[in-house]
Amino acid sequence: MPRSGAQARRRLQQAALDLYRERGFDQTTAADIAARAGVNERTFFRHFPDKREVLFDGEADLRAALTRYVAEAPDGLRPVQVLLHAFSKAARILEDNRPFSEPRLELIAATPALRERDLAKAAAMADAVAEALRGRGIPDRLADLTAQTGWATFHHAAQAWIDDPSPGLEAHLLQSFDALQALFAAAQPTTANRQD
Template identity: 80%
Template sequence: MTGACGSLGDVPRSGAEARRRLQQAALELYRERGFDQTTTAEIAARAGVNERTFFRHFPNKREVLFDGEADLRAALMEAVAEVPDGLQPLEVLLCAFQKAGRILEENRPFSEPRLAVIAATPALRERELAKAAWLTEAVAEALRRRGVTGRLADLAAHTGWAAFHQAAQAWIDDPSQSLDAHLRQTFDDLRTLSGAG
């Protein structure tokens, strides 16, 4: 259908599609121009929507790169809960991170440049640290629900999250191995460090 505004073929037909296009447009612009030099109006224009549509989906241009945080939190807590009984806390976390890591692997074309943009942008690094703290607390809570004591649950969650982060970076740097392989290697390294390897 065409009209005064031209073809409507490129207009996103659903909220999910508009959201996806806004995320992709933002990532492209942040890589081209930098986060600070990019406006929400430019993101909306690149995605083929108006700025009001942008703000229906995201409160600001920073949050475009942090969409899905609540889903990841829920997935991690569920993954920790589903691990069979009888495993030590770090083994529980390895199993949970292997399951959650599939989300990253499925979204590698977005995940990889997203991490690069965050690494290059102080405001985004600060937001990433806040996200990590929130997710780490969720993991600790999931461990406590499994009966791990408070102090050990916190230590395991922080250690496990650091290992997950290191494995994800190794996977970005060396895509010849799967994220799962990098996770297993990183947790093996943890056991070696603790003298349990």
């Protein structure tokens, strides 16, 4: 059994996921996860600071990829189009990890402590995306609003993809961002009903 490195990390993640599904998050300890993975508890804590973080591994990689893709987006795109570009490029990361992502999302939805951590991670991700948008010259408030709205739209698409994987995550992203843009277009006040 591997005791360190990427292989041990993956075994710890899978062990945690299996145990959380079998016993529940609250009833599973870091020692239980380590034992299931065939490593000692000290090895667990070398890889993860606590038992919640096992399910959020990869968040830093996704954040780095998204901010890079925002920075690299072609010039001339509107802010929401920049995010669609970035999320579409990052979709491969999630698609490659689907066997872990699907049960992970179910666990998060069913576990208050994990939902709380997920919300904190989502806020940090939106902040990072907003900062990347500001790096493209988008004003502060618009960058924040675009990042928050874009992240919510991304989550909507990811859930649709979990429910129906056949068209692929990128197709769900396109549908969700099209719906968002249609919603914005429908919400535009006309000259007749705008009050100055």
